[in-house]
Amino acid sequence: xxxxxxxxxxxxxxxxxxxxxxxxxxxxxxxxxxxxxxxxxxxxxxxxxxxxxxxxxxxxxxxxxxxxxxxxxxxxxxxxxxxxxxxxxxxxxxxxxxxxxxxxxxxxxxxxxxx
Numbered sequence: 001x002x003x004x005x006x007x008x009x010x011x012x013x014x015x016x017x018x019x020x021x022x023x024x025x026x027x028x029x030x031x032x033x034x035x036x037x038x039x040x041x042x043x044x045x046x047x048x049x050x051x052x053x054x055x056x057x058x059x060x061x062x063x064x065x066x067x068x069x070x071x072x073x074x075x076x077x078x079x080x081x082x083x084x085x086x087x088x089x090x091x092x093x094x095x096x097x098x099x100x101x102x103x104x105x106x107x108x109x110x111x112x113x114x115x
Contacts, residue, residue, distance in 0.1 A: 043106060047106040050102055053096065054098060055095070058091055058095040089092060
């Protein structure tokens, strides 16, 4: 008769196992642990100074170039005035390209020194 009737402790254990099984089925699978990346290295004072010098150089270059272009061949038609914003855009793109190279090189050197 003891086989037919389980004790209350055994029933509670079976119920706890069933609940654990249901919780495991409903619980989302844990994400695999990703290796933590080191934070991006900050730009140092030398790199910031280099970018400032680069900025100054491109500003002066663009102003001199526009001044020479407008004084040598003054624009008489509206189409020639479009050279000004176009040349500014081209100078800006060239500046961004050079700036990206300088910053990437500085970060690569900085990260290789840290590891």
